[in-house]
Amino acid sequence: MEFIHKSVLFDEAIASLNIDENKIIVDGTAGGGGHSKEIAKHAKRLIAIDRDPDAIEVLHQRLGDFDNVTVVRGNFEDVGKIVKDAGFESVDGILVDLGVSSFQLDNADRGFSYHKDAPLDMRMEKSGLSAKDVVNTYSEQELSNILFRYGEEKFAHRIAKNIVAVRKEHEILTTGQLVDIIKQSYPQRAMRDSHPARKTFQAIRIEVNAELEALSNLLDNALNILSSGGRLSIITFHSLEDRMVKERFKQWTNPCTCPKEFPVCVCGKKPLGKMPFKSKAPSDAELEENPRARSSRLRCFEKY
Numbered sequence: 001m002e003f004i005h006k007s008v009l010f011d012e013a014i015a016s017l018n019i020d021e022n023k024i025i026v027d028g029t030a031g032g033g034g035h036s037k038e039i040a041k042h043a044k045r046l047i048a049i050d051r052d053p054d055a056i057e058v059l060h061q062r063l064g065d066f067d068n069v070t071v072v073r074g075n076f077e078d079v080g081k082i083v084k085d086a087g088f089e090s091v092d093g094i095l096v097d098l099g100v101s102s103f104q105l106d107n108a109d110r111g112f113s114y115h116k117d118a119p120l121d122m123r124m125e126k127s128g129l130s131a132k133d134v135v136n137t138y139s140e141q142e143l144s145n146i147l148f149r150y151g152e153e154k155f156a157h158r159i160a161k162n163i164v165a166v167r168k169e170h171e172i173l174t175t176g177q178l179v180d181i182i183k184q185s186y187p188q189r190a191m192r193d194s195h196p197a198r199k200t201f202q203a204i205r206i207e208v209n210a211e212l213e214a215l216s217n218l219l220d221n222a223l224n225i226l227s228s229g230g231r232l233s234i235i236t237f238h239s240l241e242d243r244m245v246k247e248r249f250k251q252w253t254n255p256c257t258c259p260k261e262f263p264v265c266v267c268g269k270k271p272l273g274k275m276p277f278k279s280k281a282p283s284d285a286e287l288e289e290n291p292r293a294r295s296s297r298l299r300c301f302e303k304y
Contacts, residue, residue, distance in 0.1 A: 007034030007295040009235055012280045016233040016300040019043050023092035025192065026083065028076030029217065031055050031101045033062040039095070040066040045084050049074050051124045051209075054103070066263060075125075077217035080225045088096045090227040095233040096218060099296065100205070116198035117176030131204050136276055140164045150212070150240065151158050151203030157183040160198060175201075202238060219248045223272065228301045231276070233300045242297050249275055249301045273303040 007013070011208060013035060019042045027036045028050035032055065037286055040046045046069045054072045063069045070086050075094055083091055104112045104124070111121030120132040138146070140160045149157035162185045163172065172178055179197045186196040204292055206212060222232045234244040255269040280298040287294055 008296045009298045011231055012298050014215050017093040017231055025093040026091050028096040030059050033059050040069050049076055077214040080221040083225050090225055092227055092230045094222050094232045098241050099237045111175055114179050114201045117174050122208045124209050129208055131208055134204055136167055143298050147200055147203045150206040151199035153199040155185055183219050231302045234297050235296055237295050245299050273301055276300050276302055
């Protein structure tokens, strides 16, 4: 198995963690081990987490020579429990890369890509609710809501209506069948902007893997498990993720609820930390090498 993932914003993400030989670091989306391997070289301890059983198999191989690494199959939203189960009360850094790995996109059998015909799957954990279940069992209104909310798809209602019409004739089993339905739902003028299936596939993947719920839980649990001076670095890939991270970091760094006209704060809510930088985007050189990084953003929070 060749688990490949081009780690986006690699240098920026590693630098943001401010690693040294005394620190305990968590890589919440270890994937193919790109970030993890570099972290392991410099940290006292690395806890490498991933949901994907294929990634876990690869991580054991690629990080097997490091005696300071603990590999855990799990969901990053449970970071607090995972850290404590590993024998630590707190950690000095947490990195989460929210992107779908190149391995998952390029392996047709996983059903993440709209460029290849494959079984409708999209499960990061390879178990539980699948894309096929969503497409074939959710009501028209549920489908429309998901596509609009998670994909920000302006043609959500039309796509949902056509999905329901087609599945009355036969079950929708493959990514290719779903792409055809989406294309038939799109006006010709809108086909020029980007692949018409991009937003729908994103929305269904988010629903299948409960990605936004997991991110919200991660933010709660990460703040509690970070030590003083510890950093949480998150790489996002679409506006829903980035908005959630941006707003939560803003709440932590500026929790004051006093009216703007008040000359001084009287609510007593103190900042929980600071942002070492606002956000970072990929360089032109990185985008030339890895176009998939184009929508990525890195944000970082340091706890007081």
